[in-house]
Amino acid sequence: MTAMVHGSVHVERGEPVLPRWWQSIDKLTLSCVFILFALGLFLGLAASPPLASRNGFSEFHYVERQAVFGGLALTAMVLTSMMPPKLVRRLGVLGFAIAFIALALLPVLGTDFGKGATRWYSLGFASVQPSEFLKPGFVIVAAWLMAASQEINGPPGKTMSFVLVLMIVGFLALQPDFGQASLVLFGWGVMYFVAGAPFILLIGMALLVVFAGTVAYNNSEHFARRIDGFLSSDVDPTTQLGYAADAIREGRIFGVGLGEGQVKWWLPDGHTDFIIAVAAEEYGLVLVLIIIAIFAVITFGSLARLMKERDPFIRLAGTGLACMFGIQAFINMGVAVRLLPAKGMTLPFVSYGGSSLIAGGIAIGMLLAFTRTRPQGEIADHFGRRGH
Amino acid sequence: MSDNSELRTPLRPLARILAARRRGENPDNIEKENIRLRHEDMRDKSRLRSEGRLLVLGVFFLCAFGIVGVRMGQMAISTPIEPQSSGSGTGIVALRADITDRNGRILATNINTSALYAHPQDMVNPEGAAHALVGIFPELELERLLRDFTGERRFVWIRRQLSPEQQQAVFDIGEPGLLFGPREMRLYPNGDIAAHIMGGATYGREAVNSAEIVGTAGVEAQFDEFLRDPVNDGAPLQLSLDLTVQAATEDVLYGGMRLMNAEGASSVLMDVYTGEVIAIASLPDFDPNNRPRPATEGDASQSPLFNRAVQGVYELGSVFKIFTAAQAMEEGIANPSTEIETQGPLRWGRFTINDFHNYGPRLSLTDVIVRSSNVGTAHLAQMIGAERQRTFLGSLGLLEATPFEIIEARGGRPLLPPNWSEISTMTISYGHGLSSSPLHLATAYASVLNGGLRIEPTLLRQDGPRLGPRVVSAETSAAARSMLRQVVSRGTASFGEVPGYEVGGKTGTADKPRPQGGYYEDRTIATFASIFPASDPRYVLVVTLDEPETFIAGETRRTAGWTVVPVAAEMIRRIAPLLGLRPEIETEGPVGITLSSN
Numbered sequence: 001m002t003a004m005v006h007g008s009v010h011v012e013r014g015e016p017v018l019p020r021w022w023q024s025i026d027k028l029t030l031s032c033v034f035i036l037f038a039l040g041l042f043l044g045l046a047a048s049p050p051l052a053s054r055n056g057f058s059e060f061h062y063v064e065r066q067a068v069f070g071g072l073a074l075t076a077m078v079l080t081s082m083m084p085p086k087l088v089r090r091l092g093v094l095g096f097a098i099a100f101i102a103l104a105l106l107p108v109l110g111t112d113f114g115k116g117a118t119r120w121y122s123l124g125f126a127s128v129q130p131s132e133f134l135k136p137g138f139v140i141v142a143a144w145l146m147a148a149s150q151e152i153n154g155p156p157g158k159t160m161s162f163v164l165v166l167m168i169v170g171f172l173a174l175q176p177d178f179g180q181a182s183l184v185l186f187g188w189g190v191m192y193f194v195a196g197a198p199f200i201l202l203i204g205m206a207l208l209v210v211f212a213g214t215v216a217y218n219n220s221e222h223f224a225r226r227i228d229g230f231l232s233s234d235v236d237p238t239t240q241l242g243y244a245a246d247a248i249r250e251g252r253i254f255g256v257g258l259g260e261g262q263v264k265w266w267l268p269d270g271h272t273d274f275i276i277a278v279a280a281e282e283y284g285l286v287l288v289l290i291i292i293a294i295f296a297v298i299t300f301g302s303l304a305r306l307m308k309e310r311d312p313f314i315r316l317a318g319t320g321l322a323c324m325f326g327i328q329a330f331i332n333m334g335v336a337v338r339l340l341p342a343k344g345m346t347l348p349f350v351s352y353g354g355s356s357l358i359a360g361g362i363a364i365g366m367l368l369a370f371t372r373t374r375p376q377g378e379i380a381d382h383f384g385r386r387g388h
Numbered sequence: 389m390s391d392n393s394e395l396r397t398p399l400r401p402l403a404r405i406l407a408a409r410r411r412g413e414n415p416d417n418i419e420k421e422n423i424r425l426r427h428e429d430m431r432d433k434s435r436l437r438s439e440g441r442l443l444v445l446g447v448f449f450l451c452a453f454g455i456v457g458v459r460m461g462q463m464a465i466s467t468p469i470e471p472q473s474s475g476s477g478t479g480i481v482a483l484r485a486d487i488t489d490r491n492g493r494i495l496a497t498n499i500n501t502s503a504l505y506a507h508p509q510d511m512v513n514p515e516g517a518a519h520a521l522v523g524i525f526p527e528l529e530l531e532r533l534l535r536d537f538t539g540e541r542r543f544v545w546i547r548r549q550l551s552p553e554q555q556q557a558v559f560d561i562g563e564p565g566l567l568f569g570p571r572e573m574r575l576y577p578n579g580d581i582a583a584h585i586m587g588g589a590t591y592g593r594e595a596v597n598s599a600e601i602v603g604t605a606g607v608e609a610q611f612d613e614f615l616r617d618p619v620n621d622g623a624p625l626q627l628s629l630d631l632t633v634q635a636a637t638e639d640v641l642y643g644g645m646r647l648m649n650a651e652g653a654s655s656v657l658m659d660v661y662t663g664e665v666i667a668i669a670s671l672p673d674f675d676p677n678n679r680p681r682p683a684t685e686g687d688a689s690q691s692p693l694f695n696r697a698v699q700g701v702y703e704l705g706s707v708f709k710i711f712t713a714a715q716a717m718e719e720g721i722a723n724p725s726t727e728i729e730t731q732g733p734l735r736w737g738r739f740t741i742n743d744f745h746n747y748g749p750r751l752s753l754t755d756v757i758v759r760s761s762n763v764g765t766a767h768l769a770q771m772i773g774a775e776r777q778r779t780f781l782g783s784l785g786l787l788e789a790t791p792f793e794i795i796e797a798r799g800g801r802p803l804l805p806p807n808w809s810e811i812s813t814m815t816i817s818y819g820h821g822l823s824s825s826p827l828h829l830a831t832a833y834a835s836v837l838n839g840g841l842r843i844e845p846t847l848l849r850q851d852g853p854r855l856g857p858r859v860v861s862a863e864t865s866a867a868a869r870s871m872l873r874q875v876v877s878r879g880t881a882s883f884g885e886v887p888g889y890e891v892g893g894k895t896g897t898a899d900k901p902r903p904q905g906g907y908y909e910d911r912t913i914a915t916f917a918s919i920f921p922a923s924d925p926r927y928v929l930v931v932t933l934d935e936p937e938t939f940i941a942g943e944t945r946r947t948a949g950w951t952v953v954p955v956a957a958e959m960i961r962r963i964a965p966l967l968g969l970r971p972e973i974e975t976e977g978p979v980g981i982t983l984s985s986n
Contacts, residue, residue: 150434152427194441196434248463285464289457296453303446307439312431315438319445326449330456337459 021082024372028301032294033077033349033364037070039291040275040350047264047278048271048352062271062352069354073361080365081372085314088369089140092317095362096137102130103171119175131172131180132359135324136366138168139187143317146195150312158195161188179331179345183324190323191316244277244336248288255284271352273345276336291350292333298364299326305371318370321363399423484574484601485615486624487586487608489631490664490849496586496608496676499575502555502568503599504546508537511565520561521546524554537565548591548599549573574601574608576676582634584670584695585627585794585847588679604679605693607847609795626849628664633657636962637667641931644955645671648936654696655931655959656826660834660919661853663843665792666927666967668827670696696934698792699800701823704932705896705948707833707917708819709765713757714836714868715780716768718860724754724867728764736811741766744947757871758879760895762818769817774808777816783842783859784832786824793847800825819896829917830930837872837919837928840865873922881916883953886960888971893918893929893956895948900935911935914948916956926969931956 041063048062055061080088102121110118111127120127142161149157165188172181193202247263250256261281264270270278280288302322309315325348332347334340346353348360399422405415487496511517514537522530525547536544549571550558558566574589587606591599600616603609611625637655645653657667674680674692683691689700716722727750734741747761756764769777781787789801803823805812815821827845835842835856842856860868872892876884880895896915899907915932919925936951937944945951964971 150430152423152430190445194438194445196437196441245463248460249466252464280460280464285461288460288464292453292457292460296450299449299453300446303442303449307442310431310435312434312438315435315442319442323445323449326452330449330452333456333460334452337456337463339456339459 017082021372024374025081026301026305026368026371029298029364029371030081030368032298032301034074036291036294036349037074039279039287040347040352041066041070043275043279043350044271044352046258046261046282047275050264051271065354066352066357069357070349073349073357075361076358077361077365077368080362081368083369085311085370088366089144089313089317092137092140092366093144095133096141099130099134099137100168102128103134103168106130106171107174119177126354129355131175131177132355133362134168135180135184135187136321136359136363138164138184139191139320139324139363140317140366142188142191143313143320146191146316147311147313150195158192161191183328183345186327187320187324191320194319195312195316244274245338247277247281248337251280251282251284251288253285255280255282255287258282273332273347273351274336275347275351276333280336295326295329295348299323299329302367302371308376309370310376314370318367321367321370325360325363325367399426483618483622484572484589485620485622487615488624488626489629489634490626490666491630492624492626493631494577495582495627495629495631496574496576496589498572498601501552501571501573502550503548503571504550504555504558505567505569506537506544506546507542507565507567508539508544509542509565511537511563513563514538514565517561517563517566520563521558521566524557569595571599572601574677578631578635579677580673580675581631581638582629582668583673583676584693584698584796585629585668586676587794587796588676590679605796606676606794610793627847628659628662628666628849629668629847630666630966633963633966634667634669636966637959638669638671638673640955640959640962641669642671644931644952644958645933648933648938648951648955650933650936650951651690652696652934653932653955654700654826655929655956656697656830657963658830658834658845658928660838660925660928661843661855662850663831663834663846663854664850665827665830665845665847667963668697670694670698670700695794695796695800696932697826698790698794699796699825701800701803701825701828702913702915702932703820703823703898703901704826704829704913704915704917705819705898706760706762707829707894707896707915707930708817708822709757709760710868710872710894710917711781711784711832711836712765712768712772712777712817713753713871714860714864715772715777716753717864717867718780719772719776721771722753722768724871725752727751728753728756728761729767730756730761730764732763734763734766734814736766736814739811741814754871754874757894758874760875760880765817766814769813770810772813772817774810774813777813778808780859781816781822781832783857784835785842785844786822786828786832790825790827790831790845792827792845797827800827802828819898826915826930826932829915830928833917833919833930834928835859837865837869837925839925869919869922869925872919876918880947880949881918881953883949884916884918884957884960886920886957886964888973889960889964889969890921890923890972891918891957891960892920892922893953895953897947897949910937910946912946914946914952916948916952918956918960920960920964921969921972927967929956929960931959 044063044066045060049059052059052061083091106118106121109121111120111122112118119131120129142164145155145157145161147157148154165184168184169181172178172184243263247261250263261278263281264278276288276291279291299322302318306315306318306322309318328345328348331340332345332351335345346356349357399419400415401418404418408415408418484498486494489495508514515534518530518533518537521533522528528546550568555568576586585606587604587608589601589603589608592602593600603612603615607625607627608615614620615625637657641653641655652671654670655668656665658665672692680693682688682693688694694700717724722728729749730743730747730751731749732741732743732746741762743762744760747759751759751761751764778787787802787804789799790797802825805816805821812821831843831845836859839862840858840860842859843854844856846854869892872894873890875881875894876891881893884891884893894917896917898913898915899909900911900913901907913932913934914936915930917928917930919928931952933952933955937946938951939945940950
């Protein structure tokens, strides 16, 4: 009964692992991720050759690397998704500890690759961005702390996780990397929300944000100009945003055709942050809507599965992972269509990028591990086990 | 479990514990069981709450992705804007109308040039390009170019304007990342002639393919809307200035300023019937093609950008006396031969009014003007009184900014005494205590002397007279002109005689006020306000010199008669033929003698 309540799958020695996995895994999300990755490779074929030739690599340099990293990422995802939640939690906490130390040591040992922000460790053949790996680890730790705080006589987990998130945001802001910092903060926020943040606090925070925004808008000319610049409909056509917007317009419904796109020749981030613009130009609105739908299905599907989950830790961790994934996709595409101010953020599984790909694979693997169907103890309700 | 929401089950209910003890069971198990139950209760509650909140999150994400999708759809069906540089200048009207003088000669026009910009990401050899550019344009900073070209920037403006030679030189660098955008450039082909009137123009909104030219000063700023308005279809703005006369005026004025060791100078030439300003100059000046930046420190009124003729308000001194005389005649207080008391010094409270020379006990009104007696004028002012004086000067436009059509005219607001007392009335009667611009003075002279009809100064060419309400009678006007003529023929402005043009005028030498209060002993503003020909007036000319000083006939002279009058005479000698005035062969026995014997 304990096993049922805590929801972990009881795997006996010699039990068929793979069939069990296939039975219980969220097949919809799994296939969506595979489709996304395939689309990413497919778009990379179009988007990255100009950049590769500009940087002096062979034509499909980036595609090849993407395929290698993607293979690793998908393997990591499948392996992670096979683990029982407890093991995921242990490894997650361990991974978090390592990533956190790595993050803390970045100012000393990291490199900035001349981009002005120290975010990477250079390993020679590849570079690693610790903050990418920190995110899933942090979600696990925070969920663990919050779930523990729901036990009677449990530790004050919500406060502890809040302190933790402040430390991480502090480190990320030092780099500076406000994009990742806001992602981490957002992940913590949704977990706290699901863990039962009091409504008064939520309303208070919303009012505070509105108030602070108004004050900043009225008092800081710099801030006001940025907001006005973002709100004004016309965009300088020679910026990345301008090219991206025009690419989307050029694409119309069915795109200008394979290899006919122009925007990839102009956009330096065409294979990463603005890959959706390349997709829109060459394949049109149809492909873009398909991509959006896939992200929506993954996010909403995972959240729907988590609604049935009874274990607080799994519920919270799953929520954090799914929402971080969803919001990252939303921000990336929102920037391209000028719904949001410019912020460099990759489109999960579609954009080129080693660290983000592998870390994304691990994160989705964890999510899949958490959303596997397992006995939830609903039967106990029917039997009135707890009736008095 | 719902019925105990208010009354929680105690963890150790005494009755059950006692019963268990009696049965010999461990009572702690009861507590454990109760904790477990309460815990499950809590979990159920939190699960239900989480379910709702997860649903909220799910719906939030669906909406968010939905919005992105809708927005993508909107963008996909909207018309694409060309992402290249072409067409990005839509909405900028590049064509700016020309400005011409009264005869259609060009004062300001546009020429096509190129602007130079760079796309550093497209550069083949950024370092080489930077070095080559510095070779062509020495004012560029090499370090800055290198930083811009090798950094992250994708777009760098290098120069707003290029000459064709410079463009060819840049072209010869052969760098594909250096690009040219067509530009219209505002050109003032006459350089610094009429610089203060032209003002200057600069680029406003700028795109790669065109840029807006915006007036920054002078007529360019005043008529900015008009010049840019496509409705006018390129029709030029025609000014009242005459380029030839303007050039001659500036030429003479500059020579005079140097000769008289003056710090600055200004002149206004105005048509007495139309109010058209034919020539207006202020020295030192500048080249509007390359308008200097306004000085951030020092006295703005010493800057070359400062228009002394329009913006500068000065106590102009005795040139005001003719207004007092004209008003006295108009009010019937005196006629030209009325004897006026001139015994100095005239004491009023703690003030003393004195004359440059002692003119004896009395002078006729004509001689008060001809010999410029402060005491006599002050006596007249006392008879006129503050209220009437103020009304009269107001009717001449001396109490408010002129409606002159350059943007700086609004700044040329006369300085009036805070309290128009009797002593103010007396000093204002000879031009102290009220500061006005030379343009004000020219306007007032024209109004009094053209037969007595008010005119307004204008910079736009007029087709006929623009006469306003009467300020003095035609007789008063004629008498005033006769007095001014005698000032030249036998008075303080004897150096102003120009044979054949019947110059009449009044000198004014005003001590310059110290910034800390009081007046300088040795710094003056010398003014000569003249009209010619006196019998049939056509033009008013006001010339001022700021701090003139010349050593003539064994003395350092700072008075108008010795400094500014000869300059003005030379000016009239040069410009009267250009204005098409025919010199009169004057008869023996000038008009003045006949009149004074009346």
